[in-house]
Amino acid sequence: MTATLFTLTFALAAPFWALMILLPRWSWTARIIGSPLIVLPVLAIYAILVLAAAGDVLPAVLSPTLSGVRDLLGTADGAAAAWAHMIAFDLFVGRWAWLDSRERGVPALVMAPVLVLTILLGPLGLAAYLGVRTGWRRPAVVRLPEPQHLG
Template sequence: MLRSRYGKVMNWPWLFGVTNLVAVIGWALLLFAPRRPGTYSVILFGGVGLLCLTYAVLLVLLVGGLVDPGAAGTRPFDYSDYSIGGIRALFGTDAGVVVGWTHYLAFDLFVGLWISRDADNKGFGRLVQAPFLLLTFLAGPLGLILWLFVRERRARALARAKTPK
């Protein structure tokens, strides 16, 4: 556990576990729950929104120096250093890992939500969607790029069908 400048305890492993739990619940709903507006709202606001809010708060606390990043004896981060060394220094701390991982979780769940809505709108069944959603959950951009390739043919066919002759 880590202490902020003000003596408050910051438990990075606990936060890591909570963000993972929120993401897993969102993905479970996306994969197994009925696709209804209420379900989509829970995933969007209770999953993606909560992860985004958590990310924003943690980032402000970390950049503002209000919490200890979890690396005893290290110099303060240079947040303008976007070199490999600068990013490695940030991700070499518990705080950097939790903040970065929360970023990934939020965006991957948002992309999964988009894929499911897009697939539903294009008439793809849930069994066809499942591998792309699981791949997006496990490897984000890989699931997305494969979905973009698969959806393209049907998207063009649907667009041609809607175009007046």
Template structure:
């Protein structure tokens, strides 16, 4: 069962990633990925996997050290839980990048590959996007953010 949950955690996010990569201009894409609820499916997997192991999960996360985390990750349920959590956060990062790319008017041919890269190696994809955003964004958006002008 844990192996199935491991596999399904990512598969539940594929439709959202697919919309951002393959249908970035469709109005429904922005509406759908603007909701933080896109992260719920893999987080449900996280909850299902961890509910029977809450004492171990709590002990591992409330006082982390490398050996305890290594033992936690050595368990199939522990690795699946971390995987589901990472997948959820990656999707939230990707959705934010997508929304920002629309605001910055970045071309889908730039963002598509960058989002795919973010799926695979999110810290690198996120850092690259932050660099692009830094150079593309206006120097002082404070007034724009507050007044929406």
């Protein structure tokens, strides 16, 4: 079961990445990616894996040591749970970056490599986007004056 869940983890996230990278201007992409619930299937896999191995996971995270975490990640359950953890967070960060980039007007061609980097090496993709976003400021909101009531 662990191997199946491991394989399923990225398969459930991949369509969302494809939408953000390959179809960024499609109206359905904005509707789908707009929901933070897109990460729920991967989070469910993570929960299944962690709960099944709670006896091994809890000691490693409540009192972490390098050797304890290494030992946990050296198991199939630990590696699969860590993978689901990474995929869920990478997708959440990628979703945030994609939404934020649309608000700021960052071109899709600039975002595509940033999103690929986020898929492959999450924190480096986040760092790349934080660098990119400094070049694009949110457009100022123009406030119209309140209409005057005659009375």
